[in-house]
Amino acid sequence: MTLPSESVPKSVDRVRPADIKVVAAMGDSLLLAPSSGSLKESYPDRGNSFVTGAVGSLEDHVTLFNILRVFNRNITGGSRTYGTFDEDLNVAKLGADSSDLERQAIELVKRMEHIGVDLEDDWKLITIFIGTFDLGRLSCVYADKMPHSATELKFNIENALTRLQWLTKRTIVSIIAMWKPQFLMDVAESSLPRGSTCILKGSSKRREQHCEEYAKVVYEIQDERNFDSKDFTVVVQGFLEGAHDGIRDEQGKYDSTFYTKNMKHLTRYGHELLAKAYWNSLLEPVGKKNLTPDIANYRTELKCPDKRSPYIQTIGNREDIF
Numbered sequence: 001m002t003l004p005s006e007s008v009p010k011s012v013d014r015v016r017p018a019d020i021k022v023v024a025a026m027g028d029s030l031l032l033a034p035s036s037g038s039l040k041e042s043y044p045d046r047g048n049s050f051v052t053g054a055v056g057s058l059e060d061h062v063t064l065f066n067i068l069r070v071f072n073r074n075i076t077g078g079s080r081t082y083g084t085f086d087e088d089l090n091v092a093k094l095g096a097d098s099s100d101l102e103r104q105a106i107e108l109v110k111r112m113e114h115i116g117v118d119l120e121d122d123w124k125l126i127t128i129f130i131g132t133f134d135l136g137r138l139s140c141v142y143a144d145k146m147p148h149s150a151t152e153l154k155f156n157i158e159n160a161l162t163r164l165q166w167l168t169k170r171t172i173v174s175i176i177a178m179w180k181p182q183f184l185m186d187v188a189e190s191s192l193p194r195g196s197t198c199i200l201k202g203s204s205k206r207r208e209q210h211c212e213e214y215a216k217v218v219y220e221i222q223d224e225r226n227f228d229s230k231d232f233t234v235v236v237q238g239f240l241e242g243a244h245d246g247i248r249d250e251q252g253k254y255d256s257t258f259y260t261k262n263m264k265h266l267t268r269y270g271h272e273l274l275a276k277a278y279w280n281s282l283l284e285p286v287g288k289k290n291l292t293p294d295i296a297n298y299r300t301e302l303k304c305p306d307k308r309s310p311y312i313q314t315i316g317n318r319e320d321i322f
Contacts, residue, residue, distance in 0.1 A: 002071050004016060004019050004072065008121065010230065010231070011231075012171075012172060012230065012231055012316065013311065014311055014317070015172065015311055016071075017071045017305060018071035020068055021076065022076055022077050022112065022117050023051070023052055023064060023078065023089065023127075024090065024091070024112070025051045025090040025092050025127045026092055027129040028093065028095070028096045028097070028130055028131075029132065029265065030129050032092050032094060033045045033047075033053070033265070046090045047079050047081030048268045049063065049271060050272070051064045051127045051275075052065050052078055052090040053066065053275075054078025054080060055081050062302075064127070065077065065079075067275070067302065076117065087115050088111075091104045091107045091111065095133055096130070097133040097134045097136075097148065098148060098152070098157055101160035102156070104160065105160045105163040105164050109167045109168060112124075120169050120170070121169075124170060124171045125172050126171060129176040131153060131178040131211070132184075134147060134148040134210075135148075135185075136148070138203045138206055139185050149213075154218075157221060158221060161173060165227055165229075169232065170231045170232075171233075172314065174236075174237055174282065175218045175221070175222070175236050176240060176278070177214075177218050177219070178211050178212075178215045179211065179240035180244055181207050182243070183246055188264045215238070222234050222315065228316070233314050237289065239278060239281045239293050241291045242292030243295060247270070247296045248296075257269050258273070258296065273296065273298065273300075274295065279302055279303070280302065282312055282313065283304075283305055283312075285309070285313050285317075286313055286315050
């Protein structure tokens with residue numbers, strides 16, 4: 001099932017991994033693989049991104065791009081380590097919240113045009129992760145503004161999707177649902193100096209509620225199907241939803257091989273583990289996706305496309321397997 005379709009698919013529900021010609025990413029720092037240091041000192045290391053990382057081969061580094069490159073050597077959009085290069089289609093931004101997504105959508109289309117992507121005919125897989133910085137002062141680490149409501153988050157995502165649908169065809173937009181705060185934010189706050197407190201007392205419960213509401217609205221966007229057409233769809237990947245704690249080592253401490261030194265980001269190894277969970281989620285039917293994968297298990301195997309439905313899974317093709 002590694003071969004492309006005999007002819008270019010006309011339906012978004014019949015796109016095999018080998019049919020994807022373009023990989024892109026929009027959102028916040030999770031997609032950029034920043035190095036350790038404070039946020040102001042951090043800088044993108046897109047080559048390690050679990051979505052667009054293109055350093056080496058799949059054997060060197062597991063990323064979505066490197067997996068798809070096994071299916072299609074001519075795929076484009078990958079990122080190199082530090083900085084940018086001509087084919088880099090990762091437009092995520094350090095510290096971005098959802099209000100920046102529409103701008104990113106416009107920038108992404110400009111980059112695709114610049115490198116010669118056929119906006120009408122090339123099949124594209126665009127990943128979005130957003131929400132961390134929408135929490136604003138509900139986080140001790142990113143405490144410079146009021147939090148966005150789930151309604152605001154949904155509005156901003158839909159504005160970006162509208163822009164993408166206007167400007168490009170043959171597109172699968174894959175939205176990674178918001179994680180639980182325990183997975184990263186609690187970990188980051190554990191590294192703050194003793195005596196540090198959140199700006200808002202009791203913000204922990206409010207933050208968790210906001211994260212759950214953020215995850216809920218992206219499913220609403222998927223299930224309402226307002227952006228579904230023959231050549232465009234939105235599908236949610238919920239593999240981070242079940243992470244009710246940070247990744248820990250055998251001693252019960254936060255795993256230093258998974259988190260960067262400042263505990264605010266993920267290491268190259270951490271991105272590899274996310275890439276495995278993300279890839280497997282893309283191949284799982286909508287409504288049957290694993291929401292609690294063992295992300296920390298480095299022995300997790302990459303799934304192969306199902307013979308009954310060897311496609312990137314969407315709402316429209318879920319009946320193929322059920």
